[in-house]
Amino acid sequence: MTELAIVAQDVSRVYASGSGEISAIQDVTFEIESGQFVALRGRSGSGKTTLLNCLGGLDNPTRGKIWIYGDDISGLDETERTHWRRESIGFVFQQMGLMPSFSAYENLELMARLGGVPRRERKERILKNLEQVDLKDYYAHRPYEMSGGQQQRIAIARALVTSPRLILADEPTSELDSETTHMILAVLQSIVREEGVTILLSSHDPIVDEYADRIIHLRDGQIAESPEESRPAPQLAGMI
Numbered sequence: 001m002t003e004l005a006i007v008a009q010d011v012s013r014v015y016a017s018g019s020g021e022i023s024a025i026q027d028v029t030f031e032i033e034s035g036q037f038v039a040l041r042g043r044s045g046s047g048k049t050t051l052l053n054c055l056g057g058l059d060n061p062t063r064g065k066i067w068i069y070g071d072d073i074s075g076l077d078e079t080e081r082t083h084w085r086r087e088s089i090g091f092v093f094q095q096m097g098l099m100p101s102f103s104a105y106e107n108l109e110l111m112a113r114l115g116g117v118p119r120r121e122r123k124e125r126i127l128k129n130l131e132q133v134d135l136k137d138y139y140a141h142r143p144y145e146m147s148g149g150q151q152q153r154i155a156i157a158r159a160l161v162t163s164p165r166l167i168l169a170d171e172p173t174s175e176l177d178s179e180t181t182h183m184i185l186a187v188l189q190s191i192v193r194e195e196g197v198t199i200l201l202s203s204h205d206p207i208v209d210e211y212a213d214r215i216i217h218l219r220d221g222q223i224a225e226s227p228e229e230s231r232p233a234p235q236l237a238g239m240i
């Protein structure tokens with residue numbers, strides 16, 4: 001039987017907003033099998049970031065339950081969740097969040113330290129992870145000495161350094177041009193194939209469909225069966 005990386009059951013997240021409430025995701029239920037590259041697609045505001053934050057323990061759902069590789073993370077308190085997150089999940093964000101005054105190597109080392117990687121294993125792992133994104137020669141470079149695509153590859157290597165079984169990537173390519181986007185998606189796909197990790201990547205860009213094993217559509221905070229209908233351009237609408 002295939003192992004389940006993610007089980008989300010009736011997950012909702014309501015934000016307090018002024019006098020009212022905003023329901024960012026409602027009753028989201030799905031499962032993701034281990035070792036898959038899954039795209040979470042939806043327009044801006046559809047709830048992608050909210051869902052990823054709940055799955056990765058950065059946020060707590062208002063209702064519902066989440067199991068990550070069998071761990072019921074809904075039951076963890078704040079401190080337990082922070083420990084669990086640092087050791088179990090790799091995050092990649094749109095804004096890569098690299099420490100600007102740290103070299104590529106030091107950025108990975110910081111994450112290794114936070115994630116409890118034993119000191120004697122760190123160097124070997126860091127160099128292996130930099131190799132995986134083809135940037136081993138850049139270990140001493142600081143973020144400003146690299147292109148956007150290279151920085152995002154460093155951020156991916158950093159997400160790998162604790163050997164997480166699940167990587168959550170929130171719009172990691174939306175600041176990049178299309179050629180660089182293809183390269184980043186290919187790197188992520190090869191990591192899924194070679195390491196057997198599970199990646200859930202959010203995007204509003206249809207390019208990701210070419211790389212993902214499966215696509216989950218989010219619309220107005222709910223799982224949708226199919227992508228949103230693309231509307232014909234106004235000048236064509238009258239002709240159809």
Ligand code: ADP
Nearest residue numbers: 015017022024043044045046047048049050051
């Ligand atoms: P996406 O990542 O798909 O753009 P988000 O998860 O960021 O979507 O947002 C989903 C909805 O929740 C939006 O309507 C957004 O305005 C709202 N939202 C997100 N974060 C907050 C917050 N911290 N406080 C209030 N509303 C929020």
Ligand code: MG
Nearest residue numbers: 048049050171
């Ligand atoms: Mg978002």
